[in-house]
Amino acid sequence: MLSEEELALLDAIRETGSLSRAAARLGKAPSTVSHAARQLETRFDALLFDRRRYRLQLTPAGLLLAEEASRLMLDMARMTQRVRQVASGWEDRLWIVSDEIIEFDLMMPVIHAFDALQSGVKLRLTHEILSGTWEALRDGRADLIIGATNEPPAIPGLRWFELGVMEWVFAVSPRHALAKLKGPLTREEITAHRAVVVADSSRSTPGRVYGLVGGQASLAVPSMRAKILAQRDGLGVGWLPRRRIASLLKRGALVEKATADPREPNVLYVAWRGDQEGRALQWWLEQLRQPRLARRLVQGADLFV
Structure with missing residues (x-):
C-alpha cells in the first residue's frame, strides 16, 4: 500500500512531466522529490519513471502502480466510512x-x-x-x-x-358475457369464465391465488397492472383494487359487477x-x-x- 504522499508524488509526476514542476506542486525541493522517486523504484524493484525523454513519464509499471494505488486508497476510504457508519448504528x-x-x-x-x-x-x-x-x-x-x-x-x-x-371490486370488460347478466353473479356463472390472476412469486411452495373459484380456468399475469389491462380487454374476469381502476369504471372501460359471494378486504x-x-x-x-x-x-x- 502506498502512502498518501507517495500517491501524490506519482500523480504530480504523471500530470506535470517534470521533477521540478512536480516538486513545485508538492511544495518540496526537487532533490527531495527525486530521492522519493528512486526510493519507490527500489521498494518495488521496478523502473517506474522513464527518464530517457525530455518529458518525464511513468513507465507502464509506474502507471499501473499509480492507478492501482489510487483505487486501493479509494476502497480504503470507503471501507473506513462503512465501518464508522455501522459502528454508529446504521446498517451497511x-x-x-x-x-x-x-x-x-x-x-x-x-x-x-x-x-x-x-x-x-x-x-x-x-x-x-x-x-x-x-x-x-x-x-x-x-x-x-x-x-x-x-x-x-x-x-x-x-x-x-x-x-x-385494501378494498376490491369484481370487474369485467363491457364486452364480456358476464357484463350482460342481471343481478349478483353466482359462483357457477363466474366459474364458467376464465379468471385473470397475478402469479405468486413463491419459490418453495405452489403459491396462493386470490379470487379463483375451484375448477375455474385461469390466465396468470406478472403484475396487477397487467391484470387490469387483461380484464379491460376481455381476456378474463376477477377482483381488482377499487381505487386503481376508478377512472376505468367511470369511463365504462370496466364494469363493476355484484357477486353472490363478495370478497372481504x-x-x-x-x-x-x-x-x-x-x-x-x-x-x-x-x-x-x-x-x-x-x-x-x-x-x-x-x-x-
Whole structure:
C-alpha cells in the first residue's frame, strides 16, 4: 500500500512531466522529490519513471502502480466510512421487498427523504407477489417487507404491524358475457369464465391465488397492472383494487359487477425480523407507521387517469 504522499508524488509526476514542476506542486525541493522517486523504484524493484525523454513519464509499471494505488486508497476510504457508519448504528445495506401490489412511484418520496439523511446506507428495493413476499423475509432476502397479504406466518423473531386495508371490486370488460347478466353473479356463472390472476412469486411452495373459484380456468399475469389491462380487454374476469381502476369504471372501460359471494378486504402488513433493528430500519418503520403514508400506499393511485 502506498502512502498518501507517495500517491501524490506519482500523480504530480504523471500530470506535470517534470521533477521540478512536480516538486513545485508538492511544495518540496526537487532533490527531495527525486530521492522519493528512486526510493519507490527500489521498494518495488521496478523502473517506474522513464527518464530517457525530455518529458518525464511513468513507465507502464509506474502507471499501473499509480492507478492501482489510487483505487486501493479509494476502497480504503470507503471501507473506513462503512465501518464508522455501522459502528454508529446504521446498517451497511437495507433490503426492502414490497408486494407487487404496492406501487413503487408512491414510495419514491420516502426514498428521497431517506437520502436526505446522508446515512451512507445502500438501499435495495425489489418486489415479490403474495407468498413470495413473506418467503423473502423468511429466507433472508429481505430486511423489511411492505404490503404482505394474509396472516403473518411462523417466522423466528417476526415482528409486524398492519399497514391498512385494501378494498376490491369484481370487474369485467363491457364486452364480456358476464357484463350482460342481471343481478349478483353466482359462483357457477363466474366459474364458467376464465379468471385473470397475478402469479405468486413463491419459490418453495405452489403459491396462493386470490379470487379463483375451484375448477375455474385461469390466465396468470406478472403484475396487477397487467391484470387490469387483461380484464379491460376481455381476456378474463376477477377482483381488482377499487381505487386503481376508478377512472376505468367511470369511463365504462370496466364494469363493476355484484357477486353472490363478495370478497372481504385484504389486510396488508409491514414485517421485519426483531433481531435486526438498525437505524435505517427504524427510520423506515417510523415512516410506514404514519397514517397518511400508509393510506396512500394501501389505496394506491388511479393507474389510468
